[in-house]
Amino acid sequence: VIELENIIKDFNMGTITVNALRGISLTVNKNEFVALMGPSGSGKSTLMNIIGCLDTPTSGNYFINGQNVSNIDDEKLAAIRNKEIGFIFQSFNLLSRQTALENVMLPQIYAGVPKTQRLLNAKNALEKVGLADRVDHKPNELSGGQKQRVATARALINNPSIILADEPTGALDTKTSLEIMKLLEEIHDAGNTVVIVTHEEDIAAHAHRIIRLVDGQIVSDKPNTPI
């Protein structure tokens, strides 16, 4: 469902070039649960942005559900992204002038879901992440962990088949982290594909496969018996 062939990503900064990804080849099959780990700056978010169709590689090929997306135009890329992928960003990326509820409804506006239905769906999604009593708060009226959970609810609302979560529990206490991991496990059990970036071994332990990145290259890729 995700196939990367020798993906290279350079950031050209005029005088210097940052080689963020130095040849990543990777296959993720349907219904896998993968954890991506590695030091700060090793290229995890850059890789997730390419997998999530938010960025294109400098060279190499990327096939999502068999379709080569490495060189298609932005409009086609956006269509695939909105239909197939739910992305939880490392820095949440919520709209600051919209409430939690409005932020979570956004993907369903794009999907053409009628208003009464998406209001209901959004309320349910926020309830699932423990934020039923925060639906009318704007992002600056929410705690760090609450913002993270709004970003999670928003990513899951269209029931995407591929979930990409960049540090989804980074701002959460242990109890709330486990609730979010349980939610991701349910989504995985329903047949979907989950890739999560995490720094914490305890969180990675929920995955069925652990891939480690160092300086833009995969250094290990092992199966894991989930806890």
Add this chain to the structure above:
Amino acid sequence: VIELENIIKDFNMGTITVNALRGISLTVNKNEFVALMGPSGSGKSTLMNIIGCLDTPTSGNYFINGQNVSNIDDEKLAAIRNKEIGFIFQSFNLLSRQTALENVMLPQIYAGVPKTQRLLNAKNALEKVGLADRVDHKPNELSGGQKQRVATARALINNPSIILADEPTGALDTKTSLEIMKLLEEIHDAGNTVVIVTHEEDIAAHAHRIIRLVDGQIVSDKPNTPI
């Protein structure tokens, strides 16, 4: 050095009021190293903002270095803040159009440090957090953990006597987290006061005292033997 008397903080949202802090009384003496823990939404950042003179309580008194700051005007509050306190924000709060170096130099511009000196100080500060090769990157050209480290360097550059760190290692891998904790321990050993919010018991274990917050109230406050 920090004295809070029955601090109450309400957020008035028109139809409802969020009682974020429900009567916090707390004393922190000079050269303490305190960890503040608690579930997502329990009031940690709200409390830190009051301690850091970024917000004022709804009621109650706050004395910093013996001076009552609960009701002074914004200008006096800002002066105390810039002189005494280094704050590492949970969401970093970097200026997006400025490089890492420029962001770190900012507090020294306010402190009137001459340009050649502050360029040198900023370079050293970034080196200490492992970002010597990222000085010219803007925030959107940095990874999550790199942004967090720029925020850390900026907070420490004026050698403040009170360091308030809201989840300073939340976006960092284990090895980099330990480097940052070592830096905070050095600052503590030099005679300064450190208060850190964290969700991770491993990080809290570096502190000499652990305070736990639930629903806007302190539920426990115990000494700790640091690792």
